[in-house]
Amino acid sequence: MTNTATRVWTDVNLEKEGVQHGYLRVPHSTNDSGYGWIPVPISVVRNGDGPSVLLMAGNHGDEYEGQVLLMKFLRNAPIEKIRGRIIILPGVNAPAVAAGHRVSPIDGGNLNRLFPGDPNGTPTQMIAHFIDSILLPEVRYCFDFHSGGYSSEYIPAAHLVAPDEPALREEAIGFLKAFAMPNSILIEGLMGGDLRLLGSCRRLGVGHMSTELGGAGAFSVDAFRSAESGLPRLLRHVGVLAGDGHEDVPPVSQFYRRHPARDFVYALATGVFEPYVKLGQTVADGDVAGAIHFTETPWREPEIVRFKMGGTVLKRRAPARTKIGDCLFTTGTRLDN
Numbered sequence: 001m002t003n004t005a006t007r008v009w010t011d012v013n014l015e016k017e018g019v020q021h022g023y024l025r026v027p028h029s030t031n032d033s034g035y036g037w038i039p040v041p042i043s044v045v046r047n048g049d050g051p052s053v054l055l056m057a058g059n060h061g062d063e064y065e066g067q068v069l070l071m072k073f074l075r076n077a078p079i080e081k082i083r084g085r086i087i088i089l090p091g092v093n094a095p096a097v098a099a100g101h102r103v104s105p106i107d108g109g110n111l112n113r114l115f116p117g118d119p120n121g122t123p124t125q126m127i128a129h130f131i132d133s134i135l136l137p138e139v140r141y142c143f144d145f146h147s148g149g150y151s152s153e154y155i156p157a158a159h160l161v162a163p164d165e166p167a168l169r170e171e172a173i174g175f176l177k178a179f180a181m182p183n184s185i186l187i188e189g190l191m192g193g194d195l196r197l198l199g200s201c202r203r204l205g206v207g208h209m210s211t212e213l214g215g216a217g218a219f220s221v222d223a224f225r226s227a228e229s230g231l232p233r234l235l236r237h238v239g240v241l242a243g244d245g246h247e248d249v250p251p252v253s254q255f256y257r258r259h260p261a262r263d264f265v266y267a268l269a270t271g272v273f274e275p276y277v278k279l280g281q282t283v284a285d286g287d288v289a290g291a292i293h294f295t296e297t298p299w300r301e302p303e304i305v306r307f308k309m310g311g312t313v314l315k316r317r318a319p320a321r322t323k324i325g326d327c328l329f330t331t332g333t334r335l336d337n
């Protein structure tokens with residue numbers, strides 16, 4: 001009979017009051033360590049009754065602002081102000097986090113493409129399965145802090161895939177307004193979302209929001225500061241953090257709508273990409289996005305790349321070396337708030 005229960009174990013008790021720090025222990029038997037496990041840090045902060053919230057970062061290991069945001073939060077968690085429970089995974093795909101890579105160096109696993117996971121699978125699949133089968137059923141909200149990673153850079157933004165159901169859509173927009181990054185991106189259409197954390201959240205009725213806090217494998221000071229001021233607002237908004245009556249009014253966030261597939265600009269040649277536009281710039285349908293230069297045949301005219309859909313440039317490819325199939329830009333339509 002196939003095992004369907006998680007093989008990941010932890011000595012952190014999700015029901016216990018107070019602050020606990022520990023590990024999810026993901027079994028991993030190697031030449032060096034026959035009975036070893038991979039440590040995935042977990043903290044649980046619980047104080048009485050209230051909603052349960054899961055905070056995650058390091059879903060991709062080369063996205064750093066969210067990792068630091070949650071490490072700082074868990075070290076200073078204001079237990080007396082918590083009303084309910086906050087579960088924190090600040091470096092959830094731990095091998096990818098340790099390597100500073102998008103995917104796990106152990107199994108090549110991209111955690112956010114492996115949901116709902118597999119209890120008998122690779123370490124990354126086991127982590128996904130633990131989140132799906134143990135943690136998400138315990139919580140009402142899940143906020144997952146991403147950035148662009150080594151290969152992409154975004155305007156500082158929170159984003160989410162807009163639910164179709166009006167009440168859920170309203171709730172999700174409420175997360176964006178409370179977190180209030182300078183920019184908020186509403187993505188229309190799930191686009192393989194069922195294999196992402198989002199897919200599990202939808203299936204289990206968990207409210208979900210994600211972010212894009214900069215990228216390019218660097219650390220964005222501006223995006224981080226916005227996220228650091230936004231996190232307590234978001235937690236108060238969902239009722240897991242009590243206010244003290246002196247709360248700041250959230251700044252106004254500029255909203256954008258994205259239509260995946262149509263708003264992606266892909267490279268159809270391999271070479272050095274010379275962008276003609278910057279992040280945040282407004283472009284029209286058919287505008288030139290840049291040129292791909294051929295270093296092995298420098299006398300050849302470069303390949304001109306164009307935007308299919310006009311709008312605001314929300315994401316750019318970070319490394320200049322580009323090959324056919326790489327995503328160069330993503331655009332979005334500016335919305336009137």
Ligand SMILES: [Zn+2]
Pocket residue numbers: 059060063146147148149
């Ligand atoms: Zn990511």
